[in-house]
Amino acid sequence: MTATSAATGSSLWTACPGCRSPMYGEHFRRSLRVCPECGHHDRFGARERIAQLFDAGSVSPLGAAPTVEDPLGFADTRPYALRLRQAREGTGLEEAVLCVTAAVRGLPVVAAVMDFAFMGGSLGCAVGERITAAAEHALATGTPLVLVTASGGARMQEGSLALMQMAKTSQALADLDDAGLLTVSVVTDPTYGGVAASYATLADVIVAEAGAHMGFAGPRVIAGTIGQALPAGFQTAETLLAGGLVDGVRRRAELRPLLARLVGAAAWAARGRPVPGEWRTSAPPLVTRPEELPERDAWATVTLARDPGRPTTLDYASCLLDDFLELRGDRVAGDCPAIVGGVGTVDGVPVVLIGHQKGHDTRELVARNFGMGSPQGFRKAARLMRLAGKLGLPVVTLIDTPGAHAGVEAEAGGQAHAIAENLRLMSRLRVPVVAVVTGEGGSGGALALGVADRVLALGNAVYSVISPEGCAAILWRDASAAPQAAGALRLGARELLRHGVVDAVVPEPDGGAHQDPSLTARLVRGAVTRALHDLVPLAPDDLIRARRRRFRLFGTRR
Known part of the structure; x- marks a missing residue:
């Protein structure tokens, strides 16, 4: 259900993609595109996600080294080079991840935010290089790294070079472990394949946005392979939580304060681990x-x-x-x-x-x-x-x-x-x-x-x-x-x-x-x-x- 203003041509009403309940478009936008009726979380783009999570005016883009564009000369129904050009024109992004320096409630972070609208958020050489460069910047500056994932998996059009990005990004997170720097992964819908099997699940704290799905193989692949119906709730955030695979499930509006608390805890050691002097006499x-x-x-x-x-x-x-x-x-x-x-x-x-x-x-x-x-x-x-x-x-x-x-x-x-x-x-x-x-x-x-x-x-x-x-x-x-x-x-x-x-x-x-x-x-x-x-x-x-x-x-x- 969509009503349109005759004067502006803009959409006034929309329907929830989950329950199809009608909602006034501006209210839906202000609620971060979360349905008040069923709680469905509509997908966010990378720019929207960055604006929601981080302090206004604190965001600066991070660059990355150039990477090969079409290493295989791949073509299916369309040449890969054409798919890339169309994805860039459709999203306004250079690649499926946007990496920035930012702050959350005044505390500095490095963030790598994926966008599913860009070729299904697939992990190719350019995405792997950007994620790795973001982690290296976090390492050089002693700053926590926040990852927001949304991906169908490794990019098939780049073959084995895409596969190698799983190891490359995992190594980058291992360096942050060795340096004692906090890593947080925010899993959004969907997160699958090579992303789920690398940096998305290697963070210190993994939080799934409500309604997210995550797994190595997608449900259609699994169902087709084993030839049977999948159980209710398969690969949902709530099932992942019950299975011990994520630290929590949070609604979209809860993610920013959660990040602030985690980053604030990590900042204490960098400040010299101060404790109140009055603790000296605090014992009963x-x-x-x-x-x-x-x-x-x-x-x-x-x-x-x-x-x-x-x-x-x-x-x-x-x-x-x-x-x-x-x-x-x-x-x-x-x-x-x-x-x-x-x-x-x-x-x-x-x-x-x-x-x-x-x-x-x-x-x-x-x-x-x-x-x-x-x-x-x-x-x-x-x-x-x-x-x-x-x-x-x-x-x-x-x-x-x-x-x-x-x-x-x-x-x-x-x-x-x-x-x-x-x-x-x-x-x-x-x-x-x-x-x-x-x-x-x-x-x-x-x-x-x-x-x-x-x-x-x-x-x-x-x-x-x-x-x-x-x-x-x-x-x-x-x-x-x-x-x-x-x-x-x-x-x-x-x-x-x-x-x-x-x-x-x-x-x-x-x-x-x-x-x-x-x-x-x-x-x-x-x-x-x-x-x-x-x-x-x-x-x-x-x-x-x-x-x-x-x-x-x-x-x-x-």
Whole structure:
């Protein structure tokens, strides 16, 4: 449905390409061409995308070296040279990507923005050269790189030279990894083939615009190859998110503030990693000597540690951090709901927060698998820790789990491997790590987030090699002996402090953390910021040396 002004000949009304609902054209344009009825995101060109994402007046084009135009002398129904000329005339672009320097909320970036209208956004020599040159400019200037992808894949008309652009651009992103520079990929509809299998999926953070599709082979190719119908939601942004392949799915209007938060976090290290001086005195009264803690019944402490009213990691994220951007997925097999993580700031200092996530009622507990992490969860945690290491951001982990998930799927997915990899990774992470046991610290599932420079525990937290029930079932051969096992395991804060497993205990409000979650969160925030005040200025080699010595000495006579 399209109505036209007789006076101007301009379109006044249009129909949503998704649901066909009629919309006033100017309103559709102001809503960034997103349908208010069905949420369909109409395709954006490169210039429109740049205007939407970056500060007005901040954009300058980036040049690139000349490339071969028609290396094969290719012709199908039309000569390739003619197709190129028509694409340039139709879009006003030289190629399928527009590379610029720009700013997002005042923070400098280099951006490479693809345009599907130019020969399906295909990756040829000129596109590969421009992407690579943009990455090299980001490297030379120490600036984050933002990639906005829209492509059907490598350009067939340029043959094997187009294929080589996948390796060329991937090398360029590897150089940015080595230099510790942030890369962000915004996947738009569609992103396929050689682009999806190279720079689009190599970024530190991958965000899919709502409605985007991404994959290596397109659905028509797959359906024709395997000869069967494809499942609903195949290759959609939402399916990619559930499969752990992207960090998030965002509506178009949300992309600019998201980029600003990520780029702002990366800029902190470049500013010299400053921390507020008031953090020196931010810690609440902490207990560092075991005799200062009362002797408590072990089973009663376990019960308090498991109380469903205790704050969860997401509760702490909303109180501990001034903002929080959750990042999801292990980029391999899925997104584990029992372990959450992302980037946030504390008094302007960016941190990567990772923790076990339980819930406050049966529905939440079941949805979060009672805080028992899967291999996907531990791999997600490892991915976020590597991101923190690359960008020089402190890591804060919150431990509250009965243990790692024990099940057929977890074992098939490499549960032991995933936990072991986290232990090794954390032992040599070159940024400060502060761990807080907020509830249950169960076995290897807890330790996978616990190899830290400072380990704190709440007053009613527990930390043990096994749950009391598990210990009772194995050694007493009677699960009802769990209270006895709890006492024998000496898993409360007093014993943890005595053995040096934790450095300090954060006293809880009267009756437990669940009685005053807000106060508990403030106490944890103060303890964490004081620890970071001491740790952030330390050299990475000194951090690693002290952390490894800490764990090296456990079990020896000191």
